Amino acid sequence: MADTVVAAAPPADSPRERWLAFIAIILGAFVAILNNSLINVAIPQLTTDLGSTTSRIQWVITGYTLASGIIVPITGFMEQRIGYKKFLIAALSVFTLGTAFCIFAWSDSSLIAARILAGLGGGVIMPLSMTIVYKIMPREQIGMALGIWGVAAMAAPAIGPTLSGYLIEWFNWRFLFIVCIPVALFAILMVIVLIKEPPKGARVKFDLAGFLLAATCAGTLLYALSSGSSDGWSSFKIVGLFFVAFWSLVFLIFVESGKDNPVIDISLFKNYKFTISVITSSFVMMGLYGGTFLSPLFLQNIQSVSPVHTGIILLPQAIAMAVMMPIAGKLFDKIGIVPIALFGLTLTSLMTYHLHTLTPDTSHLWLQVVLMFRGMGIGICMMPLSTVGMNAVAPEKVGKASTASNLVRTIAGSMAIAILTFLMQSRTALHSQQISESITLDGAQSLQSTLGSSWATITSGLITLDAYSRGIADTFLVSSIPLFCSIPFIFLFISRRKGVKAIKE
Structure with missing residues (x-):
């Protein structure tokens, strides 16, 4: 088994031509991910404007995710x-067409259908x-190139909420799709x-x-993971979906083993x-999705921060990731994976763990600093970890390897959101019960005399707020576990035959 074979040699183009082509690739990847990250903030307004329900309008996101997951293979x-x-031209064209249809959506069904079409194109753009x-x-520029390419993958989801907040506040939700069309068309032209x-x-x-x-x-x-919280994890529907997924995987492994050109x-x-x-x-993707998912919830639902201000608070994290990825890529080309990944994973794990101390009174400056260092850690380790795996496969299998790794990471991210959502809800309910039970009769009488007739409503609101805050803090603690668990794996990259000097790939 060859584990040190690198990617195929590039065509004999000039460096200028290669980097211009590389910019076209980045632009296409960026617009696809940015468009998807813009939608989260707009869900409440979409529900109101289209006369839909929260559970149904979530299919605007779920439909895109499902279409992406299905088409990736x-x-x-x-x-x-x-x-x-x-x-790539075909994928960008389908994505652009679906996004254009979203602009003219007249109902939740038409918007969901357009998003599914966009997902069929957008799903293959990253791999x-x-x-x-x-x-x-x-070969000698792969690390730095993927570091820059990773800016599209990691920075776009962090920039999305800020841009989305401004577009919704100044215009309406249709501009979330309008702004993507010129960029997508320009990306097609550049390709x-x-x-x-x-x-x-x-x-x-x-x-x-x-x-x-x-x-x-x-x-x-993906459907089971996205619907488990609303339908119930023990419901027949969700259990049935997991059953089908498991046996599909078993048969997939059986059918694909030994095949000459498997999907x-x-x-x-x-x-x-x-x-x-x-x-x-x-x-790392699970840890990243945990922070991306939980931070806006904490700021908007607990600290009552506006979508625009939420995006501004999260912006330093995006900038830190964007700055560190190219630097990490260049360092990877020079010193290899182990020192970079150890430093980046340790920093990311510690900062994510530190977020479990959040309270309703946490200052925004403290949160920005912690998230910024967390973004630095993710930017340092994420793309080198992907690059070392891609460098280990035979040149003719690079496309297959990219497909497999992106599909696994997509499922891992969806799994993280599903697990963390369930955990946050259950821990919030538990904390709410514990806080309510801790209020004594004397305490209740004291609150009544202090707050007057509205004491029950006010107390209930404070209990809910505190319980929600504790639930999110507990969830941050759990989201740091996969990050800490990944650290020991880094030492397995050290070549056993060449010793410690063979750390560099």
Whole structure:
């Protein structure tokens, strides 16, 4: 098993041509992720304007996620079949078309349908763009290139709430889609002009059975994770979805094993460096999604901060990630994965753990500083962890490896949100009960005499607020666990044959 084989050599283009093509790839990836991150803040207004319900309008997000998860397995095959340039243009075009339809949505159903269409294009943009980076960039520049590419992956979700807040406050929710159209069209134009068509490879047969099993597994699992909190984790529907997902995975492994051109190349996971890379980067993704999901809830629901101000408070974290990713990529090319990942993961873990001390009175400056250092840690470790795994696979399997790793990380992120949502709700209910039971009869009489006839309402509100705050703090504590668990895996990247000097890939 080759575990030190690197990506294929790039075409003989000039450095200027390669970096211009690289900018086109980044722009396409950025607009796809940014569009998706804009929606979260707009859910309340979408519910009101379209006369929908919260549970139904959540399908604007869920539909996109499901479509993305279902379509990702086809990425490697299409990249081989029609070439990465044509496939990227097609993906961006479908994404742009779906986003354009969102602008003219007249009901929740039409908006959900348009978002599903956008997800079919947007879902393949990230894994495909990662594959193209490996195809066009020289080996010695891969780390720095993926560090810059990672800015789109990590900074866009943090910038989204700020931009979304301004657009909703000054205009309306349709501008969340309007602003993306010119950027997406420009990205398509840049891809057409700047990226060269790769040479045609051998014609490959489509693995229909593998695709159907992979799509079923990803779709049912993502649907179960996104609906578990509302439908109940023990409900027949959710248990049935998990059952289908599990057996789809079992049959997928059986069907794909030993196949010449599988949709999901199971043999990749025999490469221990690739497998460790996927595991650790998925853990980091879970920690990242935990903070991205919990921080706005704390600021808006507990401290009553506006969406615009919430985005401003979270902005330093995004800037820290954006600044550190290219630096980490360059350091990775020079000194290897172990020192970078250890420092970045340790910093991220400690800062995430530190967030469990949040209270309703926590100052915004303190929160910004902690989140900024947390963003630095994520920016330092995230892309090097992905890069070391991709560098370990054979050149002809880069597309398959990108598909598999992105699919696993997508599921890991959705799983993190589902678990943390359930945990936050259960811990909030527990704290509310404990606080209520701690109020003695004398205490209740004292509150009544102090607050007057409205004492019950005021006390109930304070209990709810304090319990919610404690529930989020507990959830932050749990979200730090996968980050701490990932640290020991880093030492497995040290080559056993070459000793400590072989840390660098």
